Amino acid sequence: MGTFAITRSRRAARRAARSSPMAAAARWGLAARGALYLLIGALALRIAFGGEEQADRGGALRELAGRPFGGFLIWAVGIGLAGMALWRLSEAVFGAAGPAGHKKRQRALSGARCVFYAVIAFSVLSFAVGEAGSGSSDEQSQDVTADALGLPGGRLLVAGAGLAIAGAGVLIGVRAALRKYHKHLKRSEMPRGARRTVDVLGVSGGVARGAFFAVAGGFAVQAAADYDPDQAKGMDDTLRTFAQTPAGPWLLVAMATGLVLFGLFSFALARWRRV
Incomplete structure (x- = not known):
């Protein structure tokens, strides 16, 4: 009983x-x-x-x-x-x-x-x-990194966290590219046009979001390697680094557009996701 x-x-x-x-x-x-x-x-x-x-x-x-x-x-x-x-x-x-x-x-x-x-x-x-x-996300990231580096084994802790974030970013991007989000959607209830639109948003937005996390994690690893918390970057500084590449501001434009698309994808999930 x-x-x-x-x-x-x-x-x-x-x-x-x-x-x-x-x-x-x-x-x-x-x-x-x-x-x-x-x-x-x-x-x-x-x-x-x-x-x-x-x-x-x-x-x-x-x-x-x-x-x-x-x-x-x-x-x-x-x-x-x-x-x-x-x-x-x-x-x-x-x-x-x-x-x-x-x-x-x-x-x-x-x-x-x-x-x-x-x-x-x-x-x-x-x-x-x-x-x-x-x-500022940049100041917060540097403060947290500085505190972590001050702990016993802090460099390994920061490096491990950075690798985990970078790995998560790669996984997010790959899963988006492979459309793994399909299994969470009520696709049978979605009009054909909605399915196509959601795929554009989900793939483009997910890949951009994954790339952001991968780069942010890389900066954390660099901070651990240099023992310098200033190397850690929050969201703002991470995004700005995309404008400092040979592609100039256009890579940042692509990343920013991807984040906008991910925002729209989140709205689509609010409507069509199984919960």
């Missing part, structure tokens, strides 16, 4: 994790992520053509704050990202949708994503209440 009761409670918990409110939280979170990437990509485009904006989360939030109903929009983004974190937590605890959703690797990945989005949500909500929760 005890075992039966436990089994029933677990099933009830799984149903709650996949309920309409949780699905709404997931879709709101995907839309909030899309809004941030759209704004960051747009700011990076301005930088490519001579602007002085800050192309990172802090810059995106300040851009929102200057718009009509900006405070409301910032709260909406922060709450959406908190919903994203809660959704990922439910996947870590109860398993994700799909046949592989209950595998330990998938649940561990959902747990890591939960922490990632929880930190971002906290930063955005701190900004919403007037605290310094979204300053």
Whole structure:
């Protein structure tokens, strides 16, 4: 009887994790992520053509704050990202949708994503209440790197983190190019034109996002090798380095456009993803 009761409670918990409110939280979170990437990509485009904006989360939030109903929009983004974190937590605890959703690797990945989005949500909500929760990503990256380098074995820790970020970036780009996101979409419900559009957004945006993480991870590895936290770069400085290549600002234009496309892809996921 005890075992039966436990089994029933677990099933009830799984149903709650996949309920309409949780699905709404997931879709709101995907839309909030899309809004941030759209704004960051747009700011990076301005930088490519001579602007002085800050192309990172802090810059995106300040851009929102200057718009009509900006405070409301910032709260909406922060709450959406908190919903994203809660959704990922439910996947870590109860398993994700799909046949592989209950595998330990998938649940561990959902747990890591939960922490990632929880930190971002906290930063955005701190900004919403007037605290310094979204300053320069470059300064934050250098401060965190300096603290890590000061720890015993700090160089190995920073190098390992950089390799993990770079590896994740490569994986993100490869999976996007192979259209691995198809398994998460309700493709049978999508019109043919929507499927084609989502593929353009998903491949182009995913490859650009992956390239960004791969380069950012490389800078962390360089910081560990040189024992110099100033070598670590946040989102803004990482994007600016694309304009310092032989291709000039056009590589930054391509990256910025890719981030805008990933933002649009996130909106498409908010509509068509299985959650």
